[in-house]
Amino acid sequence: MIDLSSNESPYLPSPKVGKEVGMQLEHLNRYVRSEEIRTLKKSMADYCGVSEERILIGPGTDYLFAQAIYRLGRNRNVVTFNPTNLHCMENARYVAAQVVRLQLVPPAFEIDWAGLGSWPGLILFDYPNNPTGQCLINRGQLISLLEGGNHLVLVDEAGYEYCGKTFVDLVPKYPHLAVTRTLNKAFGLAGLRVSWMIAGDSFLEELDTKEVLISRVAYAAALTALEDIAYAKDCAARTISERERLGRGLMALGLEVFSSEANYLLVRAKTADLALQLKTAGFLVEDLSLVWLSGFCRISVGNREENEALLGALSSLSCFDEQDS
Amino acid sequence: MIKIGLVVNPFAGMGGSVGLKGTDGDLYSKAVALGSEPVAPGRIRKVLSLVTRKDLSFICAPGVMGEEYLKDFDFSYKVVGTIGDRTTSADTKRIVGEMVEEGIEILVFVGGDGTARDVLDVVGMNIPVIAIPSGVKMFSSVFTFSAHAAAEMINTFGSAFTEKEILDIDEEAFIENRLVAKLYGYVNVPDIQHLLQGTKAASDVRSVAKDKKREVAKYIVEDMDQDTVYILGPGTTLKAIADVLSLEKTLLGVDVVLHGKMVGKDINEADILDLIRRYKKLKIVVTPIGGNGFIFGRGSRQISSQVLGLVGKNNVIVVGTLDKVGPLTCLRVDTGDYEIDKAFGGKMDVVIGHHEKIIMEVKF
Numbered sequence: 229m230i231d232l233s234s235n236e237s238p239y240l241p242s243p244k245v246g247k248e249v250g251m252q253l254e255h256l257n258r259y260v261r262s263e264e265i266r267t268l269k270k271s272m273a274d275y276c277g278v279s280e281e282r283i284l285i286g287p288g289t290d291y292l293f294a295q296a297i298y299r300l301g302r303n304r305n306v307v308t309f310n311p312t313n314l315h316c317m318e319n320a321r322y323v324a325a326q327v328v329r330l331q332l333v334p335p336a337f338e339i340d341w342a343g344l345g346s347w348p349g350l351i352l353f354d355y356p357n358n359p360t361g362q363c364l365i366n367r368g369q370l371i372s373l374l375e376g377g378n379h380l381v382l383v384d385e386a387g388y389e390y391c392g393k394t395f396v397d398l399v400p401k402y403p404h405l406a407v408t409r410t411l412n413k414a415f416g417l418a419g420l421r422v423s424w425m426i427a428g429d430s431f432l433e434e435l436d437t438k439e440v441l442i443s444r445v446a447y448a449a450a451l452t453a454l455e456d457i458a459y460a461k462d463c464a465a466r467t468i469s470e471r472e473r474l475g476r477g478l479m480a481l482g483l484e485v486f487s488s489e490a491n492y493l494l495v496r497a498k499t500a501d502l503a504l505q506l507k508t509a510g511f512l513v514e515d516l517s518l519v520w521l522s523g524f525c526r527i528s529v530g531n532r533e534e535n536e537a538l539l540g541a542l543s544s545l546s547c548f549d550e551q552d553s
Numbered sequence: 554m555i556k557i558g559l560v561v562n563p564f565a566g567m568g569g570s571v572g573l574k575g576t577d578g579d580l581y582s583k584a585v586a587l588g589s590e591p592v593a594p595g596r597i598r599k600v601l602s603l604v605t606r607k608d609l610s611f612i613c614a615p616g617v618m619g620e621e622y623l624k625d626f627d628f629s630y631k632v633v634g635t636i637g638d639r640t641t642s643a644d645t646k647r648i649v650g651e652m653v654e655e656g657i658e659i660l661v662f663v664g665g666d667g668t669a670r671d672v673l674d675v676v677g678m679n680i681p682v683i684a685i686p687s688g689v690k691m692f693s694s695v696f697t698f699s700a701h702a703a704a705e706m707i708n709t710f711g712s713a714f715t716e717k718e719i720l721d722i723d724e725e726a727f728i729e730n731r732l733v734a735k736l737y738g739y740v741n742v743p744d745i746q747h748l749l750q751g752t753k754a755a756s757d758v759r760s761v762a763k764d765k766k767r768e769v770a771k772y773i774v775e776d777m778d779q780d781t782v783y784i785l786g787p788g789t790t791l792k793a794i795a796d797v798l799s800l801e802k803t804l805l806g807v808d809v810v811l812h813g814k815m816v817g818k819d820i821n822e823a824d825i826l827d828l829i830r831r832y833k834k835l836k837i838v839v840t841p842i843g844g845n846g847f848i849f850g851r852g853s854r855q856i857s858s859q860v861l862g863l864v865g866k867n868n869v870i871v872v873g874t875l876d877k878v879g880p881l882t883c884l885r886v887d888t889g890d891y892e893i894d895k896a897f898g899g900k901m902d903v904v905i906g907h908h909e910k911i912i913m914e915v916k917f
Contacts (some may be wrong), residue, residue, distance in 0.1 A: 248557060321909055326909065327909040327910070328911075328912065329905070329912070331881045331911055331913055331914075340900070502703055503698070517698070518880070519879055522880060522881060
């Protein structure tokens with residue numbers, strides 16, 4: 229089974245990472261020291277162009293979001309899109325004044341940001357958005373949100389390396405803004421789950437902790453990966469190139485393909501069983517038909533061979549008929 | 554072995570290719586005269602070819618209504634009932650009844666909305682169904698979207714089921730020359746949603762639909778005001794509200810709750826207008842129809858445009874579960890009064906859990 233359902237990088241991390249992880253096996257009896265965490269924070273801060281005091285490290289973005297919801301979501305409206313990949317939204321129901329979902333509707337996926345109301349919100353969104361692959365808020369809209377009310381805004385920039393757009397530079401100016409980044413995508417470390425938050429002052433006050441939350445292996449891999457940013461950039465560039473090629477191939481096969489700035493493509497088939505047919509053919513893609521809109525799937529961009537195999541399999545499927553018989 | 558029923562309406566879908574709106578009654582002869590070929594046999598053969606499960610024992614209808622297709626495959630099966638040369642709706646109902654007596658645990662049927670209504674009349678919500686689309690009229694959300702999806706349901710169904718609607722042409726509206734669908738009832742279908750999600754699903758719809766329905770119901774009940782009259786529209790989510798209150802609700806009717814008690818059952822438009830005159834505070838609670846999103850104008854004609862004009866948008870509570878509302882691009886109203894429809898247009902909240910809502914656009 230070729231798994232194109234989880235938005236992982238199809239490429240292994242930098243070869244330097246594997247070497248360093250191997251060396252750490254001799255130190256597995258040791259906790260990660262706080263000075264080592266400081267070194268990693270410095271490296272993350274340098275990569276993002278912010279002060280290291282604003283960096284909070286966590287074992288994956290979901291963890292950081294969950295903490296933000298627990299500590300900052302109380303008595304606020306926790307707002308996100310539908311669908312969302314934030315599984316921590318389940319937690320929001322226990323602390324939030326209300327959980328509010330904004331339905332994403334094609335083709336424009338426009339969000340009425342101004343219509344969110346005056347009740348204090350904790351607004352959570354990804355940029356670019358999963359599953360649309362599009363950046364659903366612009367700088368002006370975000371600034372209006374931050375200046376217009378008492379909203380806290382947490383932006384997941386897991387796909388930053390693919391889209392090249394960021395709001396990190398706004399964080400020092402806006403205390404109610406925080407941005408998360410990760411090494412799980414373009415850096416190829418999904419198996420170790422290392423993410424961090426660039427926290428505005430309001431987030432920093434509530435979430436800063438002296439606790440060390442990642443393992444020695446994850447620490448060493450993260451530090452080494454950040455020493456080889458060029459490698460991650462090259463992986464991202466290859467994915468972008470493959471994304472465009474895969475998109476053209478899918479369109480040529482009659483699928484509707486939405487423009488994407490991420491490492492996946494949102495597609496719509498004429499019938500709703502594209503994912504099922506692909507599963508039978510040995511490919512796993514994210515089926516959105518039963519949880520969102522009929523006929524929609526999200527396909528993670530694989531490497532050249534995987535994408536070729538997918539296009540080959542698709543061309544022999546019957547999912548492009550109006551109704552199979 | 555699991556006893557699984559199979560009934561096929563062999564003529565369903567024949568009207569479509571020759572421009573007819575179905576094959577009910579005389580339309581079948583017309584379709585044949587116009588040279589239409591049967592569609593259903595191909596559909597069921599395709600589904601059966603994709604079934605890999607080995608623990609099934611079919612109880613099927615005779616000849617073209619079932620046996621003819623099963624005998625081409627390696628399944629064990631038993632035939633029940635008899636049919637004549639020209640199969641009818643009565644055959645479907647009678648034979649499904651016999652299958653129920655045989656102890657089927659689930660029923661697979663092939664047909665359109667008419668066949669679905671026949672099946673509904675016999676099995677209700679007691680026996681789950683897998684509905685394979687073959688008809689011309691396909692308003693019901695009960696139908697699987699393809700042969701592959703139907704086969705996946707057969708291959709994987711277990712103990713988790715979710716309700717889906719049976720709709721058919723609204724005969725009253727049809728006489729007025731309007732082709733609209735009307736809600737006729739609910740059946741249970743296998744809940745395969747969770748089987749299809751990957752590790753990084755772009756949706757956090759995880760809970761079982763039944764539990765979410767109860768959560769919505771409990772929230773609505775907790776929030777109920779003692780002096781307010783609550784008009785509960787049709788549907789299983791509304792029934793869940795009555796269940797929380799330990800009250801008996803008519804599934805397709807409009808019922809009334811006041812002070813936590815049922816004070817009106819299956820009431821009509823005049824009854825609602827009377828309540829509006831008698832009580833200062835009144836709220837209408839409804840759920841959208843799955844698949845098309847209608848909140849008014851399809852499921853409950855009693856909640857008329859006049860009623861809605863008097864009650865107003867602010868006194869309407871829309872409830873649902875995310876697995877039902879998430880697949881909609883919008884909610885819809887079609888009361889027959891443009892001004893009322895327009896007043897209900899724009900954004901509207903749908904309560905989908907405890908302190909949880911989704912904001913939807915209402916189109917008219």
